[in-house]
Amino acid sequence: MVAVRERRPRLARFLLPCLLAIWPAWAQETVALPEPVPTTSSRTFDPHHTRFGFELRTRWGQRVSGQFPQYEGEVSTLADGRHRVRIVLRTGGVVVSGSDRYTALARGPNFFDAQHYPYIEFVSEPHPDTLVRTGGRMRGRLSMHGVTRMETFMLSQADCERPGRDCDVLATGSISREDYGLDGWQFALADRVRFMLRVRLVETAQ
Structure with missing residues (x-):
């Protein structure tokens, strides 16, 4: 002892x-x-000009296009001058162009499964305010179908001095369905889903 x-x-x-x-x-x-950077102001999406869409290809080369007419979000200006984008798409409102049947299938349990996963959210990393003019890569966190991953959208170079006000901001991004468990209709649809963004902004009321 x-x-x-x-x-x-x-x-x-x-x-x-x-x-x-x-x-x-x-x-x-x-x-x-890193600590959160305070927000000094924000702008929301102009519903008259803003469009959020997606596109898939069938195994036979046909194109399937859809829209998210129900959405929300904002572009925030941070205290250090950078911008941050947040986009929320409502999967229950998704519409596949020209087909009520495909619209129902897209909302259903074998694809976006709107009943269990009503939202798709993208939150960008802070980026310089010049990015919307010069174009380039915008990285961010995409949450969809119960999975969150880092993804990259490519912004097109603007054709006006004040993109988002005087002209649309255009962006595209491609994700893998397999990464998010969107494994319905594998026999008929290719793996990649292409998202397209066409955005205008309005000042948020104070």
């Missing part, structure tokens, strides 16, 4: 310097996590 009691102080004296040596690196890694 005496020998056991003597080992505990020795063990503590050995472990304490090790823990102290490890702790600063762990603490530094935790503190380094």
Whole structure:
């Protein structure tokens, strides 16, 4: 019993310097996590000009196109001058062009499954306000069908000085259905889904 009691102080004296040596690196890694950047203003989507669509191809090369007429979101200006985009699409309102049957199937359990997953959300990483003029890659977090992944949309170069106000902001992005568990009709539909965005903005009422 005496020998056991003597080992505990020795063990503590050995472990304490090790823990102290490890702790600063762990603490530094935790503190380094980025903090949210405050928002100074935001603009919402102009319903007269904004369109959110998608497109798939069948195994036979036919094109299937659809729209999300029910949506919400905003483009926020952050305190450091960068912008952040948030888009929420309502899957229960999705419409497949020219087909009531395909519209019902798209909303149903074998595809977007609007009953269990009523929203698709995209939140971009903060990016320079010049991106909408020059065009380029916009990365962000896409949440769909119970899965969240980082995806990239490609913005087209603007053809006016104030894109989003005087002309549309255009963007496209392609995702894999397999990545999000959208595995319905694999025998008939290709894996890739292409999203298309055409956006105008209006100032948010204060």
